Amino acid sequence: RFTPRVFSGIQPSGGLTLGNYLGAIKRFADMQEAGGHQTIYCMVDMHAITVWQDPAALTRNTRELAAGYLAAGIDPERSILFNQSRVPEHAQLAWIFNCVARMGWMGRMTQWKDKAGKNAENASLGLFAYPALMAADILVYHATHVPVGEDQKQHLELTRDIAAKFNHDYGVEFFPMTEPVIEGTGTRVMSLRDGTRKMSKSDPSDASRINLTDDADAIARKIRKARTDPDPLPQDYKALDGRPEARNLVNIFAALRDISTDAAMAQVGGQNFGEFKPMLADLAVEKLAPVSAEMARLMNDPAEIDRIMARGAERAREIAAPILAETYRITGM
Numbered sequence: 001r002f003t004p005r006v007f008s009g010i011q012p013s014g015g016l017t018l019g020n021y022l023g024a025i026k027r028f029a030d031m032q033e034a035g036g037h038q039t040i041y042c043m044v045d046m047h048a049i050t051v052w053q054d055p056a057a058l059t060r061n062t063r064e065l066a067a068g069y070l071a072a073g074i075d076p077e078r079s080i081l082f083n084q085s086r087v088p089e090h091a092q093l094a095w096i097f098n099c100v101a102r103m104g105w106m107g108r109m110t111q112w113k114d115k116a117g118k119n120a121e122n123a124s125l126g127l128f129a130y131p132a133l134m135a136a137d138i139l140v141y142h143a144t145h146v147p148v149g150e151d152q153k154q155h156l157e158l159t160r161d162i163a164a165k166f167n168h169d170y171g172v173e174f175f176p177m178t179e180p181v182i183e184g185t186g187t188r189v190m191s192l193r194d195g196t197r198k199m200s201k202s203d204p205s206d207a208s209r210i211n212l213t214d215d216a217d218a219i220a221r222k223i224r225k226a227r228t229d230p231d232p233l234p235q236d237y238k239a240l241d242g243r244p245e246a247r248n249l250v251n252i253f254a255a256l257r258d259i260s261t262d263a264a265m266a267q268v269g270g271q272n273f274g275e276f277k278p279m280l281a282d283l284a285v286e287k288l289a290p291v292s293a294e295m296a297r298l299m300n301d302p303a304e305i306d307r308i309m310a311r312g313a314e315r316a317r318e319i320a321a322p323i324l325a326e327t328y329r330i331t332g333m
């Protein structure tokens with residue numbers, strides 16, 4: 001009954017890593033290429049401001065994220081690519097969902113508990129309501145599928161709870177039960193310094209991550225210095241259990257090559273790190289250099305980025321406005 005539609009968003013909070021690329025942006029581009037779905041991707045600036053953002057930095061980071069999407073292959077004609085705040089229907093539907101969701105549901109969100117911590121009194125009301133805005137982001141397009149990482153699964157369940165309660169309270173079958181598209185085994189990229197922690201821009205050690213803006217030398221150096229253990233790579237992926245750093249490098253290799261982890265083992269099983277790391281560094285440079293060059297080119301022409309985003313927002317509103325209007329009608333507003 002619902003048009004197959006994929007929605008996902010990333011916060012423009014600054015600094016894209018190899019983790020964001022392999023775990024999110026490249027996956028989004030792959031979903032665009034796979035076809036069979038309309039693909040809608042967003043810079044969620046309204047989520048970003050739930051914690052303080054310097055205004056000039058927010059503007060710059062929003063353009064940089066747009067450049068990252070475009071450089072990684074998001075085609076603004078085949079996908080819809082835009083900035084959340086430019087489509088006011090997100091905020092309008094979020095208000096209705098604030099009135100559907102229960103305080104208790106929001107209070108149980110582990111991300112809220114982690115981010116607000118012991119100082120919830122001083123957290124913004126927006127940080128608490130964040131998952132209702134996320135539900136609106138998804139449901140204002142009647143999105144049927146959302147690619148999510150582990151950390152967002154609970155929020156997607158809440159989205160379904162909000163859709164179900166709205167449908168039940170108003171006696172309609174209006175909002176879909178959005179399905180998660182779960183990441184494959186290789187798509188969680190871990191720190192290069194500690195294989196048990198996720199690669200993140202918020203890690204204080206720059207050596208722990210590859211930034212999409214790193215040059216070839218920096219990429220090669222970080223991979224050469226990545227923490228590993230002394231043993232050569234095994235023949236079998238399963239045998240990487242208990243060797244998180246080695247497994248992470250194999251996962252990165254497989255994801256950059258676009259092959260399964262088993263196929264990766266067939267290529268690199270038995271190698272020691274003296275052979276494997278330089279090969280991985282070359283591969284990373286080969287795959288990332290064009291992305292970072294294209295990002296730099298786009299960042300030199302902010303007016304062009306803004307024009308593409310404005311067009312994306314217009315196309316997004318063509319879908320969102322009638323869904324919001326129908327929501328208003330259902331609620332009697």
Ligand code: ADP
Nearest residue numbers: 010019020023024149187188189198199200201
């Ligand atoms: P961060 O976690 O670095 O603050 P975000 O939470 O803004 O980044 O994540 C943006 C997107 O990138 C999300 O879809 C998230 O799942 C994905 N992502 C972030 N870090 C990684 C990682 N290390 N491996 C895989 N995917 C990641």
Ligand code: NA
Nearest residue numbers: 111149151152
């Ligand atoms: Na996150």
